[in-house]
Amino acid sequence: MCTIAILRHIHPEWPLVLAANRDEFYARPAAGPQVLSLSPRVVGGRDLERQGTWMGVTDGGFFVGLTNQRGSANLTRAPRSRGEVVMRALQANDVEGVDRYLAGLDAREYNPFNLLYGDAGVLRVAYARPDSERIHQEDVPPGVHVLPNDVLDTPALPKVARARKLAEKAARKPWPETVQELQALLADHVLPERTPEFLLEEFPPELHERIRQYQALCIHTPEYGTRSSAIVALAPGRVAHYLAADVAPCQGPFQDVTPLLYPPSGFPAPFRP
Template sequence: MRAMCTIVVLHDVLPEHPLAIVANRDEWHARASSAPRVLHEHPRAIGGVDLVSGGTWMGANALGLFVGLTNQRGAEAPDRTRRSRGDVVLRALALRDPSEVASFLRTIDARAYNAFNLIFGVPGDVRVAYARDDRAAIDIEPVAPGVIVLPNDRLGSPEFPKIARAEARTRDAMCASQIEPALLRVLADHDRPDDAAIPETTSRFPREVLRELQALCIHLPEYGTVSSTAILYGADRHIARYLFAPGPPCRVAFDDVTSLLVGAEPRSNLDSSAE
């Protein structure tokens, strides 16, 4: 089973938050990782760290650039001899804006990595990139304003019924009187589609496991949602809140780590955590 993730981006749909990102990281429980820390300076960037590969899956920098990665779903196990996909995120976070990230991605040979999807941007400019291990070039596309859900595949992939569920839950959250806690609750959703809605795949896993993987918050004995991240931009188009839950968001409170972007200590156990 490959690492799965779901990234929801609200791009120019909330007046008070011109950009908001909420995301779950799904991984083997045994794979060690850390909470967000300072990844590098100039610009200062923060994000969680995969302690196995040394890269990161999601982060942001002090200039307001966010970068998030999902592994591309596939029937075969990843090739461990290839470079870490998390290193792409780490290197992108050292850049100033989406145009610089796009230029950087054009220098990469995608065949050096297992396949991945990358979403990145600032308020008013969000882009998505698709790297596949059978061709050198990485496809980069602009993302139109709206509610965007990036699974372990392209935007809008029919292989992931959870996309429609995430979109619906997010649109419901947009109507809430308090947007932030409502968005965090989206990440704690356990609903799974009916078995008939699970697309046929070449996966070696039984259909019941595939059905469990279509929940936004996944709970399996050895695998599941291991952390959650929320990045909310303010009306001034700067990052106002960077939140992190070091466990499944249905059980674990979010910590406010925004202060890491300016060199202060993070605050723990927010009242707005999803329970």
């Protein structure tokens, strides 16, 4: 994932609502939501290159999602996959289990990442950086938040303020209207008037316009863009809604894939708010 909007203990129906976009190179193969594990039962997309996932949920109502940390254009392929971290965290199946799992990792073995994990009661974010073996964790407080390719709610990225503004419109509405507002957030193409200079400094001048395009919530460039989206609502002990678009959110319908978590009806159906 590259942007996750969070409504925590603020929506009138669901304690935790998440709306997420996955931005990736088009050449990297991936598959949409599917059953990734049976015990616990986990549903999420699959990265077909390294067989991990960027986001998933369990049938017990536990969520894990990862955003890559913004950084140098010269990152090398790390020895271990960040998608493996998401899958192992989902299999841990609760906050305390993920805390223990992360405590045993060396962050330097991975390219930097931000990991969001929790359920209807507790939500945490963890930061892995190449300059420290330890993975730092902190609680996410109630309210509207955005996890981009950086720390939670960073003021440095204009898209964070844009996403929070749109998420706040969705936060207190009935669920069908919330879904419509969150779909609009995920499909938003608005660019900031000015791209922050620190973002451009990491890249040669010929790539500056491309970097500017990356500041939209829904990205479209020739080689890279928003590949898929998800909207998730969690209730205590279960997933209330899991809606997914296996294309850019501005291009295709969201499907209700919640039944994949709760067989025997495990087939996606078109979602209609």
